[in-house]
Amino acid sequence: MQKRKQSLVDFPPWWLHALLLVALWYNLVCCASRVPGSVGRRSTSFSERPKEALRRGALMKMLQQNALTLPLFIGKEDEKPPPLCGAIPAEPNYAAKVGDMVAALARGPDDDENWILAEVLHYSHSSAKYEVDDIDEEQKERHTLSRRRVVPLPLLRANPLTDPSALFAKGTLVMALYLQTTCFYRALV
Template sequence: MALVSADSRIAELLGELHQLIKQTQEERSRSEHNLLNIQKTHERMQTENKISPYYRTKLRGLYTTAKADAEAECNILRKALDKIAEIKSLLEERRIAAKIAGIYSEAEPPRKTMRRGVLMTLLQQSAMTLPLWIGKPGEKYEVDDIDEEGKERHTLSRRRIIPLPQWKTNPETDPEALFQREQLVLALYPQTTCFYRALIHAPPQRPQDDYSVLFEDTSYADGYSPPLNVAQRYVVACRESRKK
């Protein structure tokens, strides 16, 4: 019954998401005329090589309208992102419910039959599809802590669980949300499913970039591996202090 309810809600959300995407395109098309006017006004100013009171007043009005258009489009996009996040959450809840009930689809076989190469691919796909966080000025980050997944393997205390990021960070707008150079973290070692202690070598420069990290490794003279790339999704805070 829960699976049917989840499917119904997902279908409803997909319909709402479709409408929001249409609204985004309509809003963008409506704002293009104003942006074109801004461009033409600047071109005329360059031709006349002066900024008259007329152009100053006109540009002020055009930029005010452009700002309002951008905020309207941004609000629609935020609503769309919320819908996507809710859909992903429902899909995960549906997967867990199906697993508890002993139902497996052909697209998602039991983990015990999953080849390692397939698992590595799924990890990379999960990192690539992590939604980008678009924060408002002064807005703080919040995370949901999921303590267990249907008691399918282990039961752990809450203090022993470190949640993975739910959003990617844009370094250009929210650099304070990133780990900084030489900060101690736990990072997923490439081609494994294990997290190891590491130092940040370089944070991402663009939303699609990975962290460059130095894993602790006693086989190297300085105790750290060469720089390796790890997706934002698989770099989390380390609660232990750095080794002296």
């Protein structure tokens, strides 16, 4: 009997969510330098940016600012963090909204599959498919993907002092962003 090669699609959604959260937290928040003026209204949609191509550095700075201005969950005493807060996965029936950032397993022009950072353009409840846009302006690609190939990214940051359960434990397998790219790789916390 031939052993089938295991891909990230074969893992349960909560596992993929865990990978993505640590990746974004580590690469976009921990490695990001504090950006002056990052306090204030946070735009969750990259479609609000000008449509001309962004330089790689400008795109990376925009991602860092987005991560730094992600709202912090501050719950009442004994209140648990909601889904999509830190390492807390989305509910099984959750559908990301238009403009939300997601990780998407997309096929590239050379027919290889990569997990990319993407923005939701549309979700069809009848077909359970997303239309997503690769946020890398150089790629300029749209993809139509099934739910299992799209993982919503956190909408709130978890406070490590009050909600340690919403953080990834040491040794957790996650997906992290390659530096200066919008592609993910597997990593350990």
